[in-house]
Amino acid sequence: MAYLPRRPWGKREHPDARLGQERVGRRKRRTSGVRVSNHARIALSIGCPSGIGPEVSLLAALEAPASSRIVLVGDHGVMAAAAKARGVDARIVRLESASEGYARRSAGEVRVWQPTASLRASEARPGKPTRAGGAAQLAWVDEACDLAARGEADAMVTGPVSKEVIASSGGRTARAFLGHTEHLARRLRAPEVVMAFASKELTTALVTTHLRLGAVPRAITPESVATAAYWLGVLITDLAAFDETGRRVRKVSKQPLPLAVASLNPHAGEGGLLGNEETVAIAPGMALARRRLKRDARNVLLEGPVPAESAYRLGAAGRFAAVLAMYHDQATIPMKLLGFGEAVNISLGLPIIRTSVDHGTAYDIAGKRKADPRGTREAISLATRLSLARSSQPKRPRSR
Ligand SMILES: NC(=O)C1=CN([C@@H]2O[C@H](COP(=O)(O)OP(=O)(O)OC[C@H]3O[C@@H](n4cnc5c(N)ncnc54)[C@H](O)[C@@H]3O)[C@@H](O)[C@H]2O)C=CC1
């Protein structure tokens, strides 16, 4: 995918190439001379140890197909407790190093890479988050991120964390934590990051992410709109070009993919009566995005500003391939109404692939055998698709 450098690890050889001879072996396939791996190595941070992250990670890892090789980044004792609470008879293997976890696993086995000191049971009680658990969940996110950035994983998937618990766990980085999206962009020094969600029913992205509502209008600028519209356009054209297994679709439609850019104000500002962000920021941002998409040969038709209520109704009805929102809840309310539990959160623009569940820590049901693992399954599946698609593509330049 063009939004990802093909070798985020720089000029070094991809570790897969070194392992390739014995690891990929017969599992490799070829597409137009490009060596393509048949499986993606996923580093999955298990999220808050007191939330539902450990149990949904466990269930999703146990069910993962051979094309997704999962290493859970977390705490061995927490995973063993999650298996017991869930009544699952699984062999929880503690790894000596993350990379040894990507070999084909046997049924009933999950592999845990624990880069932190073991949490005591009292620090990881379901529904009762602690300061120690807050620090640990951030360390697991960082470790999964670094594995992907070093090329020791093809993608990271994140389990649900609590922003509040992390922020109150101490430490400068933790205090500044607003969400994975902003945190990963900072850690990876990525100049652009866009939060997006994909489900069967709707694909959407946000111009602003975890921001106080009062600060949103100032953050809607031609540049911020252009960046988000561009990356959402990249996502939908890539999803149209690569199938579920990451193979290039044979016949991609020549029709441009319609992408609605939602308004900020009611009725798109009602000709200036109800605000002017549509004319001073959104429309100019769309013009910038159109130029960048065209330069990258992305066949997208940007439409708007469309009054937000209609943009989402029409997006859900299939009139648009995706809808761009101006702020968090404008996108996440329709997303959760339509696809809660199976929508996937994707961070666009980062030098690594990162997907996530759309739900939170759900402390109210943690350890009660009620948590639904579908979201984690879907996040793994999309990360695998994006990873395999990336590995089957020749390098493309990335425009700014
Ligand atoms: N990807 C992430 O790391 C995310 C983290 N959060 C964080 O999670 C914390 C709690 O957020 P809330 O707004 O309460 O949302 P939440 O998603 O944790 O819970 C909302 C409701 O949905 C239910 N629910 C959530 N996931 C479920 C699942 N997989 N199966 C069955 N029921 C499920 C919960 O029991 C609860 O009733 C916050 O600190 C928030 O920042 C929220 C969204 C995403």
Ligand SMILES: NCC(=O)COP(=O)(O)O
């Ligand atoms: N509503 C999405 C959310 O809060 C998760 O955000 P992030 O942690 O993926 O940045």
